[in-house]
Amino acid sequence: MKRWLKLAAGIAATTLAAAGCAGSGGSDAGNQSSAPPKDGTITVWLMTGTAPDSMSAALHKDFEDAHPGVKVKYEIQQWKGIQEKLTAALASDSPPDVIEVGNTQTPFFAAQGVAADLSGSVADFNGAQWLAGLKASGEYDGKTYGVPFYAANREVIYRKDLFEQAGITTPPASRAEWLDAITKLKAKFGSDPDFQPLYLPGQYWYALLSFLWDDGGDVAKADGKKFKSTLDSAGSKAGIEFYKQLVEASGTKAPKDNDEATPQQATIYGAGKVAMFIGAPYEVATAAKTDPSLKEKSGAFPIPSKTAGQTAPVFLGGSNLMIPLNSKNQQLAKDYIKLMCSAKYQGELVKAGYVPGASTDTSGLDSDPLAAVMAKASKNGRAVPASPKWGEVESGQNPLKDMLTAYLTGKKTLDQATADANAALDKIIGG
Template sequence: MKRWLKLAAGAAALTLATAGCAGSGGGDTASGSGGSDGGTLTVWLMDGSAPDSLTGALNKEFEAAHAGVKVNYQIQPWNGIQQKLTTALASDTPPDVIEVGNTQTPAFASDEVLTDLSADVNSLNGAQWLAGLKASGEFNGKTYGVPFYAANREVLYRKDMFAQAGITAPPTSNAEWLDDIAKLKAKFGSDKDFQPLYLPGQYWYTLLSFIWDNGGDVAQAQGKGFKSTLDSAGAKAGLEFYKQLVDASGTTAPKDNDEATPQQAGIYGGGKVAMFIGTPGEVATAAKTDPSITDKTGAFPIPSKTAGQTAPVFLGGSNLVIPLNSKHADLAKDYLKLLTSTKYMSQLAAAGYVPGTSTDTSALDKDPLGGVMAKASKNGRAVPTSPKWGEVEAGQNPLKDMLTAYLTGKKSIDQATADANAALDKIIGG
């Protein structure tokens, strides 16, 4: 899952303006995908997105149902993909179906290089679309992206440490979570290196859960832009709870860096951490340090302030789009209809992803960690669908600055949120 996270959860979404207007930059990027033969459907999916067994069967079934049509299926590497997508989408002969990151979709839609699929939602299995990903494929009231797959964060924990601390079941509310942190500290606190919860100071994806859980949001649509809402009561409450967790756990994670620096899974693998917030795939990274940690690890959804509920989670993942200049748009829609059917989405779930267009997660539910992720995804959400959101993630992220300023005491909560709000407005406000 780390492969797609490079794009879907953190990459900058460069605008197509840098590549010129449509038709100016195709070159050889989409060779073979034009209308000269009239019978070739070119599909670009990313490396690691779908198992070969799935795409092999899918393409065979599609060709059998469309006499004379061949699928030119291409796996694209992550390295350099942003520029390749930019060039392809601006050309006269783009691929016919492309996978793009969910935070990229609004940027491409705003540059008017994607096909409007609003009238096709029902025929593309729209009734089964995962709500959080559905929102990421919308721009200015129209639908441009079809949900493909997603992943989200959960709390990964040491089952053996919980048992030794007398914790018989995972917490189901914020209050219980804080109580369990206190129990873990009481049991293992004599070890100065022990941390009940490893929580970096700039883990803004986690902050989103707390903001949303308290009724706040990052920004709200306003006209053709967005109005930042980081100074709202709900956003402040989410930030306050983040600090509560940091203070209660006594985590030694840096307050001026995120979960990737240092890599939090590696810290967890060291054996001195009882919990961290991450994706199931991070346990495999931790196991490189301690192979036994896989069997010792359990998971539970990020708790809510309301007992028995779970906090909303950020859904990172991919959408499927049809370029505006596709010469085979109708065939492309047929391909998407087949790919998003329960038959193939179930296979995607078996590969460890939350399927974006099916309510059937039974294959994923068989995995203890994946099943928790799938459950939490039902309460998933997307970041604001601003075409400029890539600048937020790739640049001086106001949410990260806000977290560090408040957690270190350099700014009060009112000042930290006001400054972050103003900075975010400068990026996505227009």
């Protein structure tokens, strides 16, 4: 499960240079020759850690058997430097035929005119079962350019043994119950000065998104191809206020001027003095390197909604599949993606521990309690604004992080912090 977080919090955060991304723009993949060659090669670029070797080997055999004379040239790409490599490849006359990109990267390539419009093939790609949050990430200007590949999301990971000792018999199913659990944990273990009912860093904006969305707020709203920041809306402010309420109620010792990666929150959890944190299933394995017993002691529940019995929306980190506009094998590329979206290979993704992007069947994750909770929460998943410039938000001086730190430390009022964040965001994604 480590693979997805690297994408959502790292690779997708890097700005993609627009230089060299020339293209005719807006052309449909069907404008290319639809007749597959009798022999030839289709080049596929997937990222390291995505498809297990056994899955890709079976997939390529099935594809080649269905297309006599055609071979799959499968190239695993490394995340380091992939932005520059993709930028150059998609602008060339001989790009790969199928590529995997981060879901927040998709609008960039679509806007640059180097990606094929796949709107007419959505049904062929099992579009009726696409994960809703990823579906939105593959769209730009009313057209579909990215096909959901797979996803993962955050949940609340907790110590079952500490909950039991504090008299908490069932995982919280609302914000009120979550706060009540924090109170009970403090009453039981608060005499230990190092104990934290909830570890929550001040700049954990991925977690903040759940609260914004749950309160009816959002980061920004689309206005044609432009975006208008909405962090000062009533719903957004309510979500930010709840974030502060969690920080203050828990008495977390996490830094208010840094995020969940600095220091690594799984390491903090592994030290044994934290009862809960918002994270991904794989982080338990990281924590267990310090304390192996945490594998058995840890459970999970979806991030609670303010409405009892519902789950809060979650940010979906993941990947999309795209076809470069200049691919010479458009129909073969479509056939490849169609096979990847089939029940057989979506099922293989589930076996590998992913939430499939093109299938609603996640029953294969039920045997893993942490992954099962992640899959349940993913049904209420969402994506960040589909702005071609979103990478600049994450790779630069992220206005959401600055806003949280300023508000949590009291340097700015909520009104001032959100107004300043809006202004900063509008400079990046407003045009």
